[in-house]
Amino acid sequence: MRLTLIAPLLILALLAACGRGVPDDARVVVAGDSVMAWNRTGGSSVADQLAARIGEPVGDVSLPLARVTGGRGALNIPDQLSGVRAQWIVLNGGANDLSGGCDCSACGPVLDRLISDDGRRGAIPALVADLRARGSRVIWADYYTAPRYAGTACEAPYQVLETRLGRMAAADPGVTLADMDDVFRSDDLSLFASDRAHPSPEGSARIAALVAPLVTP
Template sequence: MLRAALALLALLSLLSCGEMVTDQNKDARILLMGDSMMAANRGLGHSVGNEIERRLGAEVIDRSVIGARYFYYLPVSGAAGLRLTAQYRKGDWDWVVLNGGGNDLLFGCGCAACNRMVDRLISADGTTGAIPDLVRQLRRDGARVVYSGYLRNPGLYTPVRACRPYGDELDRRLTRLAATDPKGIFFAPMSDIVPRGDASMFQFDLIHPSAKGSAAIAARLAKVMQSR
């Protein structure tokens, strides 16, 4: 049943995939990649990418996809952008903004005994793994990179509460990755954005950001880019 549900999600995600680089937007200089934290509220015009555009006055090519993971092996995963690395397209990007890894923890190991998964995503010193491999590719292609952490939900009961220790460790390792290239890689933590017990930052599932939550994420990401 789980495989069937994921296959259906993959097909549906084809419809929700972000913009493609076309003649109409080939001059855009900001690419956004990631999972549902980035893609949430896009249909209403209030996704993280939409809000970054408003704050910076610059076009954002948003290729984020609901359900995206680093380790995703269904045949449709690449074309649908469900494999996070497949969202990338080379271009004259000044910035690539992205997140990812949460769905690998949630679906890959159920937020239980995930130490090996965290290591596959990024090593303890922040230098090896799927995340550093992708980030360094982006840097080789000339873009500066902002990697976003995930929102936390203090004081709220959610299905992903068990993920928190692994999310905290992921943040620590992403901080170390950013320290290896302080002029080109920036980590933007989101763990302190949500006030304790504030459900207004989330949709009804208390996992995905509401429009208010997306705006708060975008504000922090835009501030990073404006200060560099």
């Protein structure tokens, strides 16, 4: 999934910042990019709907335009989670790194910075290892295939990313890879916003439904 139209998204990022935070008693915290943050202004983000499903507060530090590498403050996903300790961290990331770094082609160097072929090195494994060292269990939510990019060259880097994330998760029982494609269909436009890339409220609900059983005691 590529993110374009930077100026409008910067405005949305400012709007989506409203309501971000981590309640003191939050057992689950959501972090990441716009896939997680989308629909927050309407109270229907992934964290909003996850909280409703599990019946308890859910922290949310996600923000549109956030990257795993680069970005400052909350636009850097590791920085979003600075000082955060929770039983479960649910997060995603990498789309903005890929869209800003390789434009769907020659993405090898960007992928390698994010996560190595064996899933053990790179910014993503480093972040996950840090969260695990704090005592958190990690659910990495792998991207769905958005209709805007289905059937294009943009799918290939994300398939590589998913494979590498799977290897990372397989090496640690405290890490789970949740594949959004298990609950999305790129031809079901009811799951997507009008940009045909981000989730609709129903799409965010699908992601929350995917995650809820994993964090339910």
